[in-house]
Amino acid sequence: MQEPLDTDVAIVGAGVVGCAIARELSQFDLSVTLLEAGPDVGAGTSKANTALLHTGFDAKPGTLESRLVARGFELLSEYAERVGIPVEHTGALLVAWNEEQRAEFPGIVERAHANGYSEIAEIGVDELYSREPHLGPGAQGALEVPTEGLVCPFTTPLAYATEAVLAGCDLRRSTPVTGVARLEEGGFRLTTPGGALSARCLVNAAGLYSDGIDRMLGHQRFTVTPRRGELIVFDKLARPLVQHIVLAVPTKITKGVLIAPTVFGNVMLGPTAEDVERKDDTDSTAEGLAYLRAEGARIMPDLLEHEVTAVYAGLRAATEHVDYQLSVHAPEGYACVGGIRSTGLSASMAIAEHVRDELAEAGLRLEPRAAPPVEFTMPNIGERSQRAYERAELIDADRDYGRIVCFCERVTRGEIRDALDAPVAAVDLDGLRRRTRAHMGRCQGFFCGAEIAELLEGRG
Amino acid sequence: MSGPVVVIGAGPAGLAAAVELRRRGVTEVLVLEREVEPGGIPRHAQHQGFGLRDLRRPLSGPRYARRYAELATRAGAELRTETMVTGWPPGGPLELTGPHGREALEPAAVVLATGCRERPRSARLVPGSRPEGVLTTGTLQQLVYLKGLRPGTRALVVGAEHVSFSALLTLAHGGTRAMGMVTELPRHQTLGLFRAGAALRFRTPLWTHTAITRVHGRPRVEEVELTDLDSGAVRHVACDTVVFTADWIPDHELAVMAGLDIDPGTKGPAVDAALSTSRPGVFAAGNLLHGAETADVAALSGRHAAVSAAAFLANGQQWPDARVPIECEPPLRWIAPNAVVPGAGPPPRGRFALRSSDFASRPRVEIAQGGRTLWSGRVARLVPGRSASLPHAWTDEVDPRGEAVSVRLAGPG
Numbered sequence: 114m115q116e117p118l119d120t121d122v123a124i125v126g127a128g129v130v131g132c133a134i135a136r137e138l139s140q141f142d143l144s145v146t147l148l149e150a151g152p153d154v155g156a157g158t159s160k161a162n163t164a165l166l167h168t169g170f171d172a173k174p175g176t177l178e179s180r181l182v183a184r185g186f187e188l189l190s191e192y193a194e195r196v197g198i199p200v201e202h203t204g205a206l207l208v209a210w211n212e213e214q215r216a217e218f219p220g221i222v223e224r225a226h227a228n229g230y231s232e233i234a235e236i237g238v239d240e241l242y243s244r245e246p247h248l249g250p251g252a253q254g255a256l257e258v259p260t261e262g263l264v265c266p267f268t269t270p271l272a273y274a275t276e277a278v279l280a281g282c283d284l285r286r287s288t289p290v291t292g293v294a295r296l297e298e299g300g301f302r303l304t305t306p307g308g309a310l311s312a313r314c315l316v317n318a319a320g321l322y323s324d325g326i327d328r329m330l331g332h333q334r335f336t337v338t339p340r341r342g343e344l345i346v347f348d349k350l351a352r353p354l355v356q357h358i359v360l361a362v363p364t365k366i367t368k369g370v371l372i373a374p375t376v377f378g379n380v381m382l383g384p385t386a387e388d389v390e391r392k393d394d395t396d397s398t399a400e401g402l403a404y405l406r407a408e409g410a411r412i413m414p415d416l417l418e419h420e421v422t423a424v425y426a427g428l429r430a431a432t433e434h435v436d437y438q439l440s441v442h443a444p445e446g447y448a449c450v451g452g453i454r455s456t457g458l459s460a461s462m463a464i465a466e467h468v469r470d471e472l473a474e475a476g477l478r479l480e481p482r483a484a485p486p487v488e489f490t491m492p493n494i495g496e497r498s499q500r501a502y503e504r505a506e507l508i509d510a511d512r513d514y515g516r517i518v519c520f521c522e523r524v525t526r527g528e529i530r531d532a533l534d535a536p537v538a539a540v541d542l543d544g545l546r547r548r549t550r551a552h553m554g555r556c557q558g559f560f561c562g563a564e565i566a567e568l569l570e571g572r573g
Numbered sequence: 574m575s576g577p578v579v580v581i582g583a584g585p586a587g588l589a590a591a592v593e594l595r596r597r598g599v600t601e602v603l604v605l606e607r608e609v610e611p612g613g614i615p616r617h618a619q620h621q622g623f624g625l626r627d628l629r630r631p632l633s634g635p636r637y638a639r640r641y642a643e644l645a646t647r648a649g650a651e652l653r654t655e656t657m658v659t660g661w662p663p664g665g666p667l668e669l670t671g672p673h674g675r676e677a678l679e680p681a682a683v684v685l686a687t688g689c690r691e692r693p694r695s696a697r698l699v700p701g702s703r704p705e706g707v708l709t710t711g712t713l714q715q716l717v718y719l720k721g722l723r724p725g726t727r728a729l730v731v732g733a734e735h736v737s738f739s740a741l742l743t744l745a746h747g748g749t750r751a752m753g754m755v756t757e758l759p760r761h762q763t764l765g766l767f768r769a770g771a772a773l774r775f776r777t778p779l780w781t782h783t784a785i786t787r788v789h790g791r792p793r794v795e796e797v798e799l800t801d802l803d804s805g806a807v808r809h810v811a812c813d814t815v816v817f818t819a820d821w822i823p824d825h826e827l828a829v830m831a832g833l834d835i836d837p838g839t840k841g842p843a844v845d846a847a848l849s850t851s852r853p854g855v856f857a858a859g860n861l862l863h864g865a866e867t868a869d870v871a872a873l874s875g876r877h878a879a880v881s882a883a884a885f886l887a888n889g890q891q892w893p894d895a896r897v898p899i900e901c902e903p904p905l906r907w908i909a910p911n912a913v914v915p916g917a918g919p920p921p922r923g924r925f926a927l928r929s930s931d932f933a934s935r936p937r938v939e940i941a942q943g944g945r946t947l948w949s950g951r952v953a954r955l956v957p958g959r960s961a962s963l964p965h966a967w968t969d970e971v972d973p974r975g976e977a978v979s980v981r982l983a984g985p986g
Contacts, residue, residue, distance in 0.1 A: 350829055397700045399786065420822070423695045425703060502659060505675040512672040517657045520607055521826075523670075542705070556824075557693035560608075562708065563715030566722065 116311075118300050120146040120283070122477070123312035125290050125303070125326055127154040129266070129461045130453055131318035132273035137465035138472075139280035142480040146310060147274070147282055148303070150289035150322070153544045154537060155270030158320050159458065160547060161395065161427025163344070163384060164375060165358060166190065166200060166262035167459040171368075174227035176436045177467075182456045183229060185463035189264060192462060196276070198268045199376040199495020205261035205358035206236075206245065208412075209253045214362040218256055221362075225258075232259050247354045247415045261358055265376045265495055266458055267547035272491045273461070274537045279487040284537065290319075293329040301447070314446035314477055316468060320430045321392045323438075323451035335438045335451055339392050339428040342384025342455075343401035345409070348555050351380045351419035359412060370408040372416065377522070377550060378496040379422060382409045388431070395426045422555045429454045439464070441471035448472055489536075492528055494550050501525050518568075519561045521554025529568055542569060577601035578882060579667060579680040580650075581658055581827065584613020585868040586859025586875030587686035588641040589627065591650035593879035594684075599886065602650040603680075605669065607657035611645075612638025613688060615868050617714040620742060626869035627876070635718075637868060663832030663852070681890075682854045682882045685842065686875055687827055689860040691736075692820040694788070701788035704795075706814045710740045713816050717747035725814030729797050730754045730777075731785050732818035733761035734958040736865065738771050740818050745775060752812050753778045755785055755799055759932070762958040780808070788815060819958055821864030828857065838900075838907030839863040845896060845914040846968065847881040848874070848921070853892035856882050863909045863926065866960065870922070877921035893917070895973045897942070902981035904931040905938075908963070913971045913978060926960035927952065927980070937983040940967055943976050949983060 122138055124131050127149035135147040151157060166189060169182030193200035209215035218235055225233040234257050241255045242248060278284050285307070292304035293315065301315040317326045324337045352374060361369025367386045375381050385401045402424065410417050431454055432438055438452035448468050453460070473479050493500060501507055501514045502523050508515035513527035532539045532548035539545040542565070546552045551565050558565070578599050580587045583606035594602045610616060615623055618634035625631060632640060646652055653671065660668030666677040691709040706725055708716070716722045728749050730740050733756035744751050754761075759782050761768050771777055780799060786807075787798035794815055799808045823841035834851035836843040841862040842850045850857050858878035859871035866874075885891070893914040901908055906928045910920050927938070933955040940948040940963075948967035955961055963980075971978060 350826065393791070396702045396787075396789075399700050402698050402700060420692075421696045421698060424698060424700075502657075502670045503675070508670075508672070508674050515670055515672040515674060516655055517607060517659075517670060520657060523657075523659065555693075555696070555826075556690050556711075557695055557709070559690040559693065559709045559711040562712035563720050563722070566716065567720050570722070 118311045118313050120144045120310065120312045122146070122314045122316060123148060123301065123303055123310060124316040124318055126318035126320055126323070127270070127274060127284065127286070128157055128318065128320050129155060129159040129270040129273070129458050130320070130450055130464055131316070132270040132277065133461035133465040134316055134318060134450070134468050135277040135282050136273040137469050139277040139282045140482060140486070142482050145277065145282040146312065147277065147284045148288045148290055148305065149284070149286045152287050152540055154274045154284070154286070155267065155547065156543065158428055158430060159270050160266060161425050162266055162342070162455055162458060163371065163373065163381065164263055164266040164458065165373065166264040167456055168230055168258060168261050169228055169456070169459070170225040170230040170233055170258050170261070171221065171363065172228055172456070173435060174224060177439060178437045178456060178460070179228050181437065181460040181463040181467060184466070185460035188462035189269070189459065190262070193264055193269070196272050197490040197493050198272050199265040199493065199497060200262060201374070201376055201495070201497050202260050202262040203357050203374060205258040205360050206241065207256040207258065207360040207362060208241065208248070209255065209362055210251055211253060215253045217362050221256060233257065245356060245359065247413050248359070249411050249414050263358070263374065263376050264458065268491050268494060269458060269461070271537060271548065275489060275491065275535070276487050278536045279489060280482065286540070290326065293326060295330070314448070314472055314475070316448045316450065318450045320453070321428055323430065323449065327449050327451060330447060332449070335432040335434055337430050337432055337451070339389050339394065340431040341387045341389045341394065341426050341428055343397050343405060343424070343426040344381055344383030345402065345405050345421055346375065346423040347380040347382065347416060348420040348422050349378045351416055352378050354413060354415055355380055370405060370412070372409065372413055376495040376497065377553070380416060382416065389428070392428065395428060397424050397426045401426070420555060423553070439467065441468070441475055444476050446472065446475050446477065492531060492548070494548070501528050518564055519551040519554065521556050522550040524549045524551040529565070542566070545569060576679050576681045577603045578682045578684070578886070579678060580604045580684045580686060582606065582613070582686035582688055583611035583642065583652060583654070584686060584688050584859065585615060585641060585872040586688070587613070587684065588645045588875070589872035590684045590686060590858055590875035590879040591645040592648045593876045594883055595648035595650055597880065597883035599883055604645060604650055604652045605656050605658060606652065606654045609655055611642040611652055611654060614711070617718045618739065619714070619718050619746065620739060623868050627872040641872070658827055661827055661831045682885060683856065684875070684878050684882055685828060685850070685855060685857040685861060686859045687824045687861045689821045689823045689864045691817060692822055694815070694817050697817065697820065699785055699788060702791050704788065704790045704793050706794040707788065708814065708816050710736050710743070710816060710818045713740060714743050717743050723747050724749050726750065727752050727812040728814035728816055729810055729812045730816045730818060732756060732820065733758070733763065733779060733781070734819040735763045735767065737818040738763050738767045740816050741771050741775055741777060744816070749814060751775055751777045752810050753780060755780045755783050757782065757784050757802060758957055762956050821860070823861045823864060825861065828861065831855065833857070836907065836911045839909055839911065843898065843912050844910045845893070845912045846910050846917040846920040846965065847914070848878040848910065849881060849893065849914065849917070851896070854885065854890065863907060863928070866926070874921045897971055897973060897975060897978055899978045899980060902979060904929050905980055905982060906930050908980050913968050915973045919965050923965060925963040925965060927963050928960055929955040930957055932956060933982065938963065938980065939983040940978060940980050942971055942978045947971065947978065
């Protein structure tokens with residue numbers, strides 16, 4: 114007789130894509146296990162990117178990526194408002210700095226239309242400078258993409274994981290998958306340091322490591338080459354300088370360096386694009402920072418006068434293919450979700466829908482859960498909505514929401530307590546930072562570092 | 574306007590200002606402090622030598638901080654801790670947030686004394702990984718002296734100013750070995766005595782004209798890369814802690830939010846000799862004006878601002894409308910105060926403070942307005958990170974409707 118399997122679906126990787134799939138599947142009467150090698154969800158590629166909510170206007174028409182980014186944009190825009198993920202639709206201005214770049218505009222507009230995005234329009238030089246008065250000299254005009262936006266890269270995977278966990282998903286952090294094998298009677302056996310796990314269906318959302326998991330099952334389809342992007346985050350006092358996402362005209366090689374506000378009220382400059390060898394090489398470099406500063410000095414000279422709050426680097430999971438590497442092996446029940454590059458944050462909910470449908474076709478039974486849908490909202494860490502410290506009624510009900518511990522980012526003791534007690538709780542300083550913004554500001558801990566270390570220590 | 578005089582920041586400058594305001598008969602003085610305890614940075618600076626210039630007795634940092642808080646309370650000032658000014662629009666009220674809720678205040682006058690902080694690693698654009706174990710002196714002192722935590726086992730100290738040597742003491746107290754100190758400048762910038770003491774006591778090597786060019790390690794620091802700025806030679810130092818010291822910047826967010834003119838050199842609010850800012854009724858004092866000076870100097874600055882604020886209230890709240898800025902030419906970095914207003918009187922301690930980014934031995938300094946020399950003379954040795962003093966009598970010669978006053982090195986001779 115066949116032994117019962119431990120779980121219906123095992124998802125490898127709790128980045129933004131893995132968490133979105135876990136959330137999607139946890140709405141059905143299924144047991145879902147989400148395995149993450151690192152100490153926290155959303156702590157790899159998902160935490161270090163440009164955090165743009167792409168409309169998909171510039172994707173390659175006809176690709177799966179084009180379709181999923183456009184759909185994901187709609188889904189995440191709505192979901193973010195509903196559960197309290199910081200989101201801002203600032204719009205983007207794609208700026209031409211010479212006639213050659215301006216000559217690309219008709220092609221870019223045509224491509225947007227082919228992607229079903231019709232709101233793109235050209236604006237003249239005077240209009241451009243009246244909208245972005247701090248742009249450097251020499252701009253020739255711009256394309257406006259009015260609905261392009263920003264979304265919180267930290268809260269998004271956390272919201273997905275929170276909803277999944279509240280609906281019964283078994284989240285296992287610090288659990289690397291070291292081996293995968295097929296079971297004779299169907300299903301899969303995953304090896305982890307904490308023991309084996311058998312699953313009927315397997316979803317490979319391992320990002321930078323998705324090619325490795327794919328090979329464990331005998332496939333040779335793609336190789337992930339980490340493409341590093343370095344970014345500089347400027348002080349909040351620079352925020353009034355920039356109103357939109359300022360994009361460059363893309364070339365065959367790169368989308369170029371952009372300047373954009375962040376949902377936390379900073380200004381971001383980047384990214385670089387450089388293929389690296391190691392899948393953990395998130396070091397910033399002297400060359401990368403010098404390049405970004407030179408680009409920044411050209412695009413918005415005033416920005417460079419401001420203090421730098423943070424420098425970081427992330428790795429995109431690039432492959433040799435143009436499109437996402439998404440495939441489901443029916444009736445085996447193995448879904449491979451690879452090659453999700455920088456658009457993964459925007460497309461995440463659509464990727465999850467896609468995987469859901471493909472697994473259903475592969476024979477996974479999707480019955481709605483008997484329990485009512487999960488009701489929850491995420492603590493707001495964005496600047497567009499009221500923060501905890503700004504809410505008098507909240508402070509009156511609980512004094513700890515009036516006790517600001519991190520002064521630069523205005524994070525209260527109550528929010529830190531909540532992050533340490535949350536359904537998907539912070540386990541380290543970086544996790545606390547991504548949940549509350551504590552330690553993320555201009556002083557980088559000069560004032561509050563010891564206090565926060567002590568609050569964490571108390572829970573350790 | 575009635576209402577209290579509000580002092581923002583209960584460090585040495587703010588507390589000294591509160592004491593002086595009460596002493597001058599201001600009835601209602603409210604001191605706002607965002608930390609749980611008043612006292613400011615001296616709370617976690619364990620070494621001796623506080624209070625020499627202002628309280629006329631040597632104290633340790635924590636005792637000095639407690640003493641000032643007592644003096645302010647005893648003088649009749651109200652101290653409100655855990656209360657942060659979270660908004661202050663130009664022309665608008667102070668918006669406070671604290672455990673007692675949200676509140677708006679319309680003060681009769683404000684003394685802004687929010688202090689300064691050290692630039693962290695990210696602001697200095699040091700490349701590499703982002704591991705745990707990268708601190709500023711401020712965090713280090715709090716970890717060791719306030720929380721009793723051990724910062725690490727082996728540390729590199731970036732900087733060679735007074736505070737960098739203070740970091741050495743803190744590391745020793747916390748049980749962490751200092752593997753070396755590094756400065757991009759050609760020599761250290763503290764007193765010879767401190768340097769000699771540290772060399773004898775800790776045998777810490779000092780690498781001059783050397784930059785920290787990379788931080789390695791994850792999740793914790795494992796090694797740093799240092800580059801000799803002369804030869805380009807690279808040296809690797811194994812350590813699990815890096816302390817970024819000095820490179821002070823005024824904590825000026827509130828000053829900017831309030832619409833105060835900011836001096837491009839100091840990055841603090843521009844002030845005249847009375848410590849008046851560009852906004853009527855708002856005075857600024859202490860290390861907010863220019864980065865770190867010693868606590869007693871900050872306290873005397875606070876006292877000076879309080880005298881001006883009390884006079885402002887007593888004399889019908891007149892505010893000067895003409896200000897002439899004072900500008901520095903490189904290698905001079907800044908001067909404070911940095912604006913001239915007729916009748917403002919002498920600056921705190923009867924002197925202007927001058928900083929340079931280069932060393933210079935007894936240079937001649939020239940102060941001029943529109944080609945007219947107001948003063949010229951020699952000043953004491955210029956050392957980056959330390960202030961030299963300039964006299965103030967020349968301010969009487971400034972044309973209040975004239976162009977900016979310039980301060981420059983007159984060159985050798």
